[in-house]
Amino acid sequence: MALTVLGIETSCDETAAAVVRASGGVPEILSNIVLSQIEDHRAYGGVVPEIAARAHVTAIDAIIAQALGAAGIGFEELDAVAATAGPGLIGGLIVGLMTGKAIAAVHQLPFLAINHLEGHALSVRLTERVEYPYLLLLVSGGHCQLLRVDGPGAYRRYGTTIDDAAGEAFDKTAKLLGLGYPGGPALERAAERGQPAAYRFPRPLLGRPGADFSFAGLKTAVAQTVRGLGGSPSERQAADIAASFQAAIADCLIDRSRAAMHRFRAETGTLATFVVAGGVAANKVLRAQLAACARDEGFAFAVPPLHLCTDNAAMIAGAGIERLAAGLVDSLEVAARPRWPLDELRAGTGLRHPPGAKGPKA
Ligand code: KG4
Numbered sequence: 001m002a003l004t005v006l007g008i009e010t011s012c013d014e015t016a017a018a019v020v021r022a023s024g025g026v027p028e029i030l031s032n033i034v035l036s037q038i039e040d041h042r043a044y045g046g047v048v049p050e051i052a053a054r055a056h057v058t059a060i061d062a063i064i065a066q067a068l069g070a071a072g073i074g075f076e077e078l079d080a081v082a083a084t085a086g087p088g089l090i091g092g093l094i095v096g097l098m099t100g101k102a103i104a105a106v107h108q109l110p111f112l113a114i115n116h117l118e119g120h121a122l123s124v125r126l127t128e129r130v131e132y133p134y135l136l137l138l139v140s141g142g143h144c145q146l147l148r149v150d151g152p153g154a155y156r157r158y159g160t161t162i163d164d165a166a167g168e169a170f171d172k173t174a175k176l177l178g179l180g181y182p183g184g185p186a187l188e189r190a191a192e193r194g195q196p197a198a199y200r201f202p203r204p205l206l207g208r209p210g211a212d213f214s215f216a217g218l219k220t221a222v223a224q225t226v227r228g229l230g231g232s233p234s235e236r237q238a239a240d241i242a243a244s245f246q247a248a249i250a251d252c253l254i255d256r257s258r259a260a261m262h263r264f265r266a267e268t269g270t271l272a273t274f275v276v277a278g279g280v281a282a283n284k285v286l287r288a289q290l291a292a293c294a295r296d297e298g299f300a301f302a303v304p305p306l307h308l309c310t311d312n313a314a315m316i317a318g319a320g321i322e323r324l325a326a327g328l329v330d331s332l333e334v335a336a337r338p339r340w341p342l343d344e345l346r347a348g349t350g351l352r353h354p355p356g357a358k359g360p361k362a
């Protein structure tokens with residue numbers, strides 16, 4: 001049986017809609033439209049929540065129409081609607097969630113409230129046959145976590161960051177170096193021209209028990225180095241700092257992932273697959289080093305293609321299909337959740353709306 005799901009993503013600064021169809025459990029992306037708001041936020045050097053929410057309102061209807069058009073289908077051919085319900089910026093979340101609910105209500109379709117992190121966590125299964133359970137390194141602008149993924153809604157967290165996320169560290173370091181916005185891709189480009197051993201930056205938590213991360217000290221060390229160079233490093237120095245920073249991040253990610261692989265093997269008795277997902281997984285240097293680490297430990301390695309690493313709605317539709325197939329349908333009463341840890345996912349989403357603000361990236 002084929003299942004066709006519309007996915008909607010508005011948790012941060014991309015307005016996105018996609019149609020995914022699964023036949024016999026094999027998904028196919030029929031369309032995947034992503035409208036980036038980068039230009040709206042560039043002047044501010046980061047995502048401005050109010051601007052993001054307004055831009056989502058303006059764009060969402062046309063983006064959904066474009067996704068359906070590119071897939072060559074109408075609303076009547078959908079089996080369900082999936083929208084990101086959290087975590088993320090509340091204004092944007094409400095826009096996507098309400099739009100998704102309205103489409104589901106009008107066309108009498110099942111509705112799926114998707115955790116954005118679950119979208120990233122399952123995104124690899126859109127393009128590769130990775131079986132459960134697998135070990136996941138989720139590295140994005142708002143998160144840095146190692147998780148055992150047993151299926152949709154079934155996660156065990158092995159470790160998380162105790163301060164900054166890896167993507168956040170990339171963004172802040174790029175800003176310090178005057179590399180522009182968004183920071184991650186700019187820093188990767190600058191690092192290509194630099195020496196990774198030029199500066200010896202700290203590798204927080206390396207070799208410690210557990211699988212937690214910490215990047216605040218690394219960011220501070222970069223800030224001190226930049227200050228020591230009079231506040232404005234030359235292009236050469238900035239490239240060296242970028243390469244040295246990226247090398248430190250790589251060492252941290254590898255050390256913690258290795259510890260998680262050992263725990264995964266002890267718990268499950270299998271080697272399985274090590275999956276890296278989230279925006280930072282777009283970094284080619286990190287991908288290559290993490291792949292080598294997995295190979296060392298006897299794990300298979302999988303990473304979504306670049307355009308599915310950064311925020312998109314295909315991953316939301318994909319997670320929606322998995323939840324729909326598992327009968328995890330949500331009520332139209334479900335509220336947006338600015339904070340929503342992945343290992344709290346139960347069968348279907350809760351209706352509670354816990355308090356708490358949320359950073360710009362999730
Ligand atoms: O998953 P994503 O698109 O949004 C969140 O849910 O956070 O991830 C965005 C993050 C940003 O911090 C961005 O700088 C980082 O991913 N990123 C990268 C690269 N491309 C995106 N970081 C390092 N290298 C890259 N090539």
Ligand code: ZN
Nearest residue numbers: 140279311362
């Ligand atoms: Zn994301």
